[in-house]
């Protein structure tokens with residue numbers, strides 16, 4: 067019998083939340099991570115006087131103390147609410163399309179409405195209708211839809227999810243076109259597509275609507291000490307509950323018993339050659355790595371193969387982490403999140419992501435605007451990010467890599483300097499991360515940061531949970547969606563399902579033992 | 585990404601299988617989605633053609649370990665040897681001139697490692713047959729590993745090492761094109777790699793090396809540097825000897841502000857690299873600061889744990905470096921350690937293996953969690969804010985000042 071009730075592979079958001087929930091739920095759990103620190107994307111690194119946030123731009127789902135939302139409950143259950151401090155951001159984002167517009171959306175639902183109407187008075191009717199729709203679709207997707215599906219009731223669906231039925235699975239672009247004539251307001255409202263990785267034409271309206279509504283009503287947040295602080299708090303909670311962790315310890319194989327109809331996990335083998343037996347394994351590694359590389363079956367289980375064939379790797383990112391020797395005000399940066407673009411054509415932006423062409427859209431984040439403690443006094447940290455597919459970088463000859471990377475970084479600085487001149491002169495530290503850097507630290511194919519591409523047919527209504535291998539569960543951006551909130555949540559929900567199995571096993575074992583004793 | 589319906593609904597998606605009861609077909613766009621998915625299933629790939637592609641791609645650039653063999657040992661000066669290392673495995677990964685590898689050694693049963701800058705130009709690594717890294721090692725008085733390397737290592741001997749790491753290299757995004765390298769002793773190693781890399785690539789960079797050494801007969805790469813300075817207008821060399829023999833006609837003394845100004849003129853618009861023994865680094869930093877060079881234009885290579893931590897600010901006054909404490913490693917055992925020895929070293933001395941690379945507090949590979957007791961973290965420890973909150977430390981530069989229990 068195994069020493070552990072469950073093994074979790076990978077300490078990214080999905081792995082950490084799963085491990086903490088399992089151990090706190092009474093399952094003896096082993097967490098194995100190949101890197102030297104927990105977090106996956108949700109991490110930081112130190113250069114000079116700066117501790118750079120790697121990934122978190124805006125945490126969603128938290129809500130305020132007065133108006134709490136789901137993540138407060140989740141973090142509470144995981145025992146980390148008193149271990150971290152959250153900082154609310156004042157605005158959703160400022161969006162600047164060079165030579166077109168420069169508008170800042172506040173972090174308030176009515177504030178967004180007023181700002182939109184002020185800037186686009188001719189679109190007032192559209193604004194009111196569109197925002198109403200975002201709210202309805204969000205509500206329905208959280209409440210009515212799961213109920214209707216549970217009951218399998220067409221009637222409930224058609225009466226309680228009217229808006230979802232009509233708009234939820236349409237592409238975001240067509241819905242924006244239906245409500246607005248002005249191209250500017252459409253671009254402004256679609257800005258968050260970069261958090262999904264697919265342009266409005268190719269993403270579900272529902273995903274965009276939920277994001278706008280959730281950030282608008284429940285506010286965007288970040289964490290004091292960065293996302294690393296939350297990752298470390300989750301680990302702490304896991305350890306406090308008696309969990310066991312090993313860093314610098316990659317899992318090289320998941321072993322199975324293939325005698326039955328369905329393969330059944332028996333344990334893992336680590337990079338040191340240790341075999342650890344266990345009948346419940348949660349993998350936070352990508353599905354492609356988990357099933358394609360780690361799983362010891364001679365071929366992919368057929369359901370997996372079928373699913374993979376209808377998938378594409380999602381985007382990675384090119385990111386510059388800048389330590390700046392002055393305050394954000396000095397550079398004219400007034401908001402934590404600024405989207406800078408040279409075009410309103412999202413498809414062009416998306417096409418550019420598969421090339422080495424200078425990016426046409428960059429996201430600038432400066433945490434110091436809302437939290438001066440993010441850098442030493444008088445200084446600040448900035449990140450410049452553009453989405454980019456990893457395949458372009460896989461083709462760069464090894465000899466040219468460093469030069470290519472600096473060359474591409476220049477483009478990002480140039481794009482940001484169109485709006486905030488003088489950045490370069492204030493650089494004190496800079497680190498460049500390419501999609502290959504993401505691949506190195508995350509072990510994801512193509513350096514993908516949100517998992518598989520999120521086309522409309524890749525959402526939860528079209529995809530089932532992987533259950534082709536008994537005892538093997540996936541938690542993270544490759545099971546569902548990428549991003550912080552989804553991966554935290556999928557970790558917890560996966561752990562809950564596994565806990566049930568662990569408890570069942572225990573009861574069976576106990577009764578078997580009793581029988582044996584008799 | 586804030587969309588969490590994915591999570592609430594995953595489990596019930598099974599219903600989608602049964603066409604008759606699939607209520608989702610009522611949703612506009614649902615059936616088209618099913619169709620598109622089917623079409624993709626017919627034409628797509630299941631990523632299985634290239635098993636381990638991700639790992640292999642990563643390993644090309646950042647293999648966890650290099651397997652190396654000494655191809656040549658070159659006696660550079662009485663105190664210094666260069667070890668030319670070739671790969672016995674895959675082709676050596678690329679690096680940026682100035683980076684180091686951490687070389688693993690086993691000396692009388694103790695598994696330890698030391699980081700060394702690669703002293704050869706990156707262009708020499710690529711040849712699949714003869715590609716190499718040079719490590720140039722200068723003897724340190726009483727040094728555990730340097731003594732072993734200089735006195736025991738022969739051609740043919742094999743080592744493992746980390747892949748190249750570190751942040752001490754020319755970053756064109758903000759270092760500019762006027763570079764000054766202040767090197768002391770073994771600091772000549774990364775200097776050679778950086779200079780050759782600039783010159784071999786024909787970069788429009790003006791590079792000045794000010795090279796300080798104690799003795800005229802112990803200057804590493806003296807001939808190489810002189811030849812390069814002779815040949816290239818954009819490379820300038822100033823040699824300085826601190827303990828000259830009588831009659832030495834070159835520059836003597838230390839790399840102080842006066843000498844620096846004399847040699848390079850204005851410091852304006854220049855980036856300075858500093859690499860040498862810790863006292864040398866500290867001295868140069870002071871001098872540059874006194875000349876008005878901003879911190880961001882001074883890049884100093886890390887250089888191991890502090891030699892006498894008890895002299896540092898915040899050292900607990902009741903503890904002396906010679907004191908002994910008990911170190912308990914959760915689930916593994918315990919041993920007695922000297923307060924003045926970095927925790928990583930005493931762990932290794934007692935047979936515990938902890939991953940490590942920079943051994944200078946910078947890379948965080950050697951993180952351990954202190955569950956019980958206190959350690960002293962010197963400024964070298966580049967800890968994250970949350971490390972302090974939750975008790976994590978970089979064992980390579982941490983000194984146990986009480987009995988401790990750790991976890992890793």
Ligand SMILES: Cc1cc2nc3c(=O)[nH]c(=O)nc-3n(C[C@H](O)[C@H](O)[C@H](O)COP(=O)(O)OP(=O)(O)OC[C@H]3O[C@@H](n4cnc5c(N)ncnc54)[C@H](O)[C@@H]3O)c2cc1C
Pocket residue numbers: 103106107109110111112120463464465466467468471497498499500502503504506507508645646678679680683946947948
């Ligand atoms: C998710 C994430 C986690 C991080 N965690 C840490 C951390 O724990 N500790 C830390 O110190 N930093 C961390 N960082 C920052 C990261 O180290 C820096 O971005 C980084 O040092 C540069 O990336 P890299 O080392 O992957 O290197 P690369 O960008 O790959 O470069 C590193 C070195 O390898 C060389 N190199 C790599 N590939 C090639 C190639 N194909 N051809 C030629 N040269 C090549 C480069 O020239 C360079 O010298 C993290 C970044 C991310 C995105």
Ligand SMILES: Cc1cc2nc3c(=O)[nH]c(=O)nc-3n(C[C@H](O)[C@H](O)[C@H](O)COP(=O)(O)OP(=O)(O)OC[C@H]3O[C@@H](n4cnc5c(N)ncnc54)[C@H](O)[C@@H]3O)c2cc1C
Pocket residue numbers: 075076077078079080081098099100101104105106107108120121122123124125261315316317318350351352355383385451504507508509510515516517541542543544547548549550551553585586
């Ligand atoms: C630069 C950047 C910016 C981002 N910006 C945002 C943002 O603003 N908002 C947002 O919501 N999301 C953002 N994201 C995306 C978000 O961070 C990720 O989607 C999410 O964190 C992924 O979590 P995960 O659980 O899938 O695990 P990952 O973070 O992918 O972690 C997986 C872990 O598993 C480990 N692992 C893999 N294979 C093995 C193995 N064989 N053995 C042991 N361990 C293994 C890895 O080392 C890693 O620690 C960003 C990501 C990046 C990189």
Ligand code: FES
Pocket residue numbers: 939940941942943944945946947948949950951978979980981
């Ligand atoms: S080995 Fe790099 S921080 Fe300790």
